[in-house]
Amino acid sequence: MAAGAECDVVMATTEPELLDEEEAKREAESFKEQGNGYYAKKEYHEAYNYYTKAIDMCPKNASYYGNRAATLMMLGRFREALGDAQQSVRLDDGFVRGHLREGKCHLSLGNAMAACRSFQRALELDHKNAQAQQEFKNANAVMEYEKIAETDFEKRDFRKVVFCMDRALEFAPACHRFKILKAECLAMLGRYPEAQSVASDILRLDSTNADALYVRGLCLYYEDCIEKAVQFFVQALRMAPDHEKACLACRNAKALKAKKEDGNKAFKDGNYKLAYELYTEALAIDPNNIKTNAKLYCNRGTVNSKLRKLDEAVGDCTRAVTLDDTYIKAYLRRAQCYMDMEQYEEAVRDYEKVYQTEKTKEHKQLLKNAQLELKRSKRKDYYKILGVDRNASEDEIKRAYRKRALMHHPDRHSGASAAVQKEEEKKFKEVGEAFTILSDPRKKTRYDSGQDLDEDGVGMADFDANNIFKAFFGGPGGFSFEASGPGNFFFQFG
Template sequence: MATVGYDASADPEMELLSDEELEREAEGYKEQGNAHYIKKDYTEAFSYYSKAIDMCPKNASYYGNRAATLMMLSRYREALEDSQQAVRLDDAFMKGHLREGKCHLLLGNAMAASRCFQKVLELEPDNSQAQQEMKNAESILEYERMAEIGFDKRDFRMVVFCMDRALESASACHRFKVLKAECLALLGRYTEAQSVASDILRMDSTNGDALYVRGLCLYYEDCIDKAVQFFVQALRMAPDHEKARLACRNAKALKAKKEEGNQAFKEGGFEEAYELYSDALTIDPNNIKTNAKLYCNRATVGSKLKKLEQAIEDCTKAIKLDESYIKAYLRRAQCFMDTEQYEEAVRDYEKVYQTEKTKEHKHLLKAAQLELKKSKRKDYYKVLGVEKNATEDDIKKAYRKRALMHHPDRHSGASAEVQKEEEKKFKEVGEAFTVLSDPKKKSRYDGGHDLEDDDMNMDFDANNIFKAFFGGPGGFSFEASGPGNFFFQFG
């Protein structure tokens, strides 16, 4: 370790001093160092201890004192080197072993720390500090073991908990901090993860693990290009960083596959786009935000392909991954509208409008609420079996077909139960025709109004409508021409 301070070899006059004089000078520097240490002026204390070491480089206590100062300056790796030098010079230097152990512990090397504290206890069996630090080292080893199990089980909350506990004693351990940051990223807590990684990089800009975590956060936030830059930088600093290599490969593959799907969609190749989005979804299950977008994209394609139930399922998966994903709610709501699941559509549009109170979202919500209201009335279009855009001629043809199908005379030979059901349907057909064949009533009905509340005459006789529709002076009757067969004739 390079030292800051006085270099005796650089001063020719010092070479003329005797060993006693050198030791006296060194002691003077040590005393000045002690005075600054007591005043918590650790930078000055460090300077004077360094001068003392330059005078007498074989004195273990000087290294021990400078190690204590470096620890107060949070320069634990340098403090560790000084502590190790101190015990190399004097194996019985108890404080040196204690400081070495403490540095190992702060840096997260609990096994090495335990060996140092054991040495202290051999020298001084009743040393309470060593006894306590030994327990701390054992706790760290146990938290490491639990964290490893938790990571394998993808229980990232457990890992974060264990690392927080371990860092209480190993506050300078970058390895623990990086593992915590990685798990925070995997839990979607990107801001916290970025903060931890950035703190490490401020102290060590070449830390490949911290660079990897920064990239991971960007990757999971769907900033793939920036993420790749960090992964590449991490690999430059640590060429064997397997996680960075895998993440870099996944990021590039995910971006490429998603862009291919987008291009296919733009060109109208919906089947191809559907397959490409499906392929992209298999690349990295951990990338929540990108996968949410991919599910929503696939839902959009699915709706184009009339795979509406699958589209609804994909939107639901997207929302499960990202509950704030407005686009997925809107896409699912439209699919619910298209499948006439109006209550579900209203629920999604309400969620959207609560989040973003725009005029467009308010309009969509009101439209869904109207369709829900309409769906709870009799659907006259379904009764006649026509589309909602049916023409006047379509409605007449449909009435003719349905009225003949359900006319009571046609079912005179059926059971009482069947006759009752057919009579009910016959009346509904007449009711539907009465409304849909009248432009004013049809307009009010299509607008979602309750016709009975609009003072419109809804009294009608299904038989009269039938007679008026088919006409004929002699009336109308069904005759049997064989089992199950009927024909009608005008008299």
């Protein structure tokens, strides 16, 4: 009786537990099936909920974790999926799909080495598994892309790094590390909007990501928004005080800002020598900051132009537009230097570039002025021939003609060599031509405005230097040249 009673007692205490366990299993299977149905319809959030219910009913069933891992992967939540996949293989090391999903999560997150271990284990369990074979190759490919990218980054071959990261991200779409490296290289290549976009996507998921904050700052820094860049660098250093790149970039940004501002102040104060030195020091801080350095070169070019070192000014402006071929201010500064140097063809070329970019009235007028000076430069400079300036009076022009005409008259050089006679005759004609134009108000106006003198009958078709000379000095017999020794002449007026 006692033994039987004891058995009854045992039966009475264990039978309900066994029934509850079986019921839990049946209910868990029901949840799993419903989850499978939602998964098949791509309603992953609902599938996730039902797989979670199944796990709650039977927390030691490997397949439930495996199914939920697959659902989380479809939702792009690879880190959570990795946890479920790892739990599934802890519960059942022979669960091939569990190892495959664990490897896939590792690979998606950019841990190719860990992914290889998971795929190798899947192959140990099923050496003919085609998925495991392919994924193992993919993981090795990612490791190779990482290796190449690391080498190319050191070589500063940023385009190659971007290419490698794009290929790696095809297999590791959730790897922030790969995305950050790509974004950093895009910034180094000047592709700032793309780099900003990548960094912003990461920050939306993780606002404390120091690497993403650094890249955002880097883009602003290279776009010459230095003050804003410093804010991002400081924020990155709050998240990761030992972030070397952010620390260096922050230091460079602050130094550049200070040197540039000091240079600007010296320039405004008229201390051009100090401004030149400060801009030069600023240029040595970071050769990679193209936009800021372009401005610094242009600023230094302006200093050189103030110091009348026009060749140096042109050189600095050329460096500026080499760094940034959209930098209008540098083209304008260089064009003005070319104008001051009377290199009008070069000035016209720069003003044309400016006007093509920004079609303003001011730029149009600058181009027109340069084109006029170019046209003038290709004609004879009658003012220079007579030795007078552009504001010379009528009397000054006459006196200049008298002096130059007598100086170069062929009779005065009749005893010289044939070469000298020819050269003096040429100069005599040019002096007469200059006087003909500058002594006639209509012709002078057209000449000064750069118009063609042959238009409207204002040209030199009937020009004769001797006739001009005779008319000016009163015709034949008005004077004569007499020699008073070899190469010496004096005038006798009748």
